[in-house]
Amino acid sequence: xxxxxxxxxxxxxxxxxxxxxxxxxAGVTALFGASGSGKSTVLALIAGLLRPTHGVISxxxxxxxxxxxxxxxxxxxxxxxxxxxxxxxLPHLTVRGNLEYGMKRRSSGRxxxxxxxxxxxxxxxxxxxxxxxxxxxxxRVALGRALLSGPELLMLDEPFSGLDEPLQDRILEYLRRVLxxxxxxxxxxxxTPAHVHQLAGHVIHLDAGRVIATGSPAEVLGARx
Ligand SMILES: Nc1ncnc2c1ncn2[C@@H]1O[C@H](COP(=O)(O)OP(=O)(O)OP(=O)(O)O)[C@@H](O)[C@H]1O
Numbered sequence: 001x002x003x004x005x006x007x008x009x010x011x012x013x014x015x016x017x018x019x020x021x022x023x024x025x026a027g028v029t030a031l032f033g034a035s036g037s038g039k040s041t042v043l044a045l046i047a048g049l050l051r052p053t054h055g056v057i058s059x060x061x062x063x064x065x066x067x068x069x070x071x072x073x074x075x076x077x078x079x080x081x082x083x084x085x086x087x088x089x090l091p092h093l094t095v096r097g098n099l100e101y102g103m104k105r106r107s108s109g110r111x112x113x114x115x116x117x118x119x120x121x122x123x124x125x126x127x128x129x130x131x132x133x134x135x136x137x138x139x140r141v142a143l144g145r146a147l148l149s150g151p152e153l154l155m156l157d158e159p160f161s162g163l164d165e166p167l168q169d170r171i172l173e174y175l176r177r178v179l180x181x182x183x184x185x186x187x188x189x190x191x192t193p194a195h196v197h198q199l200a201g202h203v204i205h206l207d208a209g210r211v212i213a214t215g216s217p218a219e220v221l222g223a224r225x
Contacts, residue, residue, distance in 0.1 A: 003185050008045050008055030018209040026185040030196040033206035039189045043155045047082050048075035081151030083142050085158045089130040095141050096126040102145035116144045136167045154186045193221045
């Protein structure tokens with residue numbers, strides 16, 4: 001059953017035009033495509049950071065954007081958790097402070113602080129500040145903060161970029177653990193086929209701002225090598 005429905009048209013001043021339509025179920029969906037194909041633009045439209053020229057976005061039974069009705073929910077009312085490539089931790093707060101910041105606007109009490117800290121193994125670094133953390137630790141704090149906001153959709157923008165391979169594998173394992181424990185509907189942006197195969201049940205393939213294929217990882221990307 002469709003959980004997320006997206007149909008938007010958006011053009012940047014530079015001329016790049018996204019004109020994409022897709023739907024996704026409540027599992028993990030990969031948004032796959034080459035650099036510049038429009039993946040981050042899709043996330044920004046869903047998060048409400050950009051307004052489409054025309055379009056409708058709905059999540060569960062809520063409409064987030066509907067241009068014909070002049071409806072555009074502000075980002076803080078959308079109940080989506082966005083994990084950026086560069087973590088975006090608040091530099092002056094400790095790890096605990098960053099995690100608690102996520103809880104301020106939470107819409108569901110499904111995610112308990114101690115549980116998330118345990119699953120992501122952050123107990124030993126709660127009093128540290130972001131500059132005292134490794135890349136992988138920062139990534140886990142950002143993931144914990146996104147989860148503690150109680151999102152109805154988790155959006156991960158290249159969560160493995162900038163990490164070496166052993167660390168990518170560890171973060172992948174944490175993600176698997178969290179997603180199987182909490183079953184948060186997730187949109188995973190990546191251009192790495194292996195990550196699609198490892199995490200996603202469904203794939204949306206974007207190319208030059210258009211959806212060119214949808215289906216299972218094997219259908220869209222071919223059998224795993
Ligand atoms: N703020 C902006 N202003 C103008 N053009 C932009 C802006 N952000 C992105 N673009 C352009 O829009 C296109 C799509 O960018 P987008 O970041 O959505 O792609 P992407 O698939 O996420 O790429 P990557 O994998 O490199 O992050 C690109 O051609 C990019 O140059």
